[in-house]
Amino acid sequence: EDINQFFNLGEFATEANFANLPAVACIFEKNYVRSVGGIGVENSEIAILLPNANVPVSVIGRAVTISGVNYVVADKAPDEMPGVTALFLELQ
Numbered sequence: 669e670d671i672n673q674f675f676n677l678g679e680f681a682t683e684a685n686f687a688n689l690p691a692v693a694c695i696f697e698k699n700y701v702r703s704v705g706g707i708g709v710e711n712s713e714i715a716i717l718l719p720n721a722n723v724p725v726s727v728i729g730r731a732v733t734i735s736g737v738n739y740v741v742a743d744k745a746p747d748e749m750p751g752v753t754a755l756f757l758e759l760q
Contacts, residue, residue, distance in 0.1 A: 671719055671751050684716055684727060687731040692722045696734055700754060714739070714757045715716045722756065 674695060681693040693738045697735050700715035709729045716734065724730060732755075739757035 669751060674717075674749075675719060676714045684718070685733045686724050686727075689724055692718060694718050694722075694734070697754075700729060700756070702754070702756075716749055716757065717749070717752050719743060719752055720751055720753050721739075723755070732757065 669725075673679070675693040679694050680695055682696050683691045684694040684696075685691045690749050694716040697715045697717065699712045701712050702715075714758060716732070723744070727744060730741050732739050732741060737759040740760050742758045743756040745754050745756070746752075
């Protein structure tokens with residue numbers, strides 16, 4: 669499946685600006701739901717989805733700005749969509 673269609677800035681995506689790196693297209697999720705390690709245990713978090721190739725090296729703790737709001741990457745995990753990583757954010 670071609671995931672690039674989901675990362676089109678004119679359609680679903682928005683721009684993410686990681687400190688000292690070129691901007692990348694991401695999908696911004698204010699209420700991303702993920703399992704937190706138990707049967708039926710889920711948590712809702714702020715997250716961005718990126719193609720695996722666009723995830724910066726050493727991304728945990730890196731600052732990122734989305735729509736003028738500053739965040740820090742707190743965690744990352746593979747998304748349900750193949751080839752995509754979810755980065756979980758905290759307000760800076």
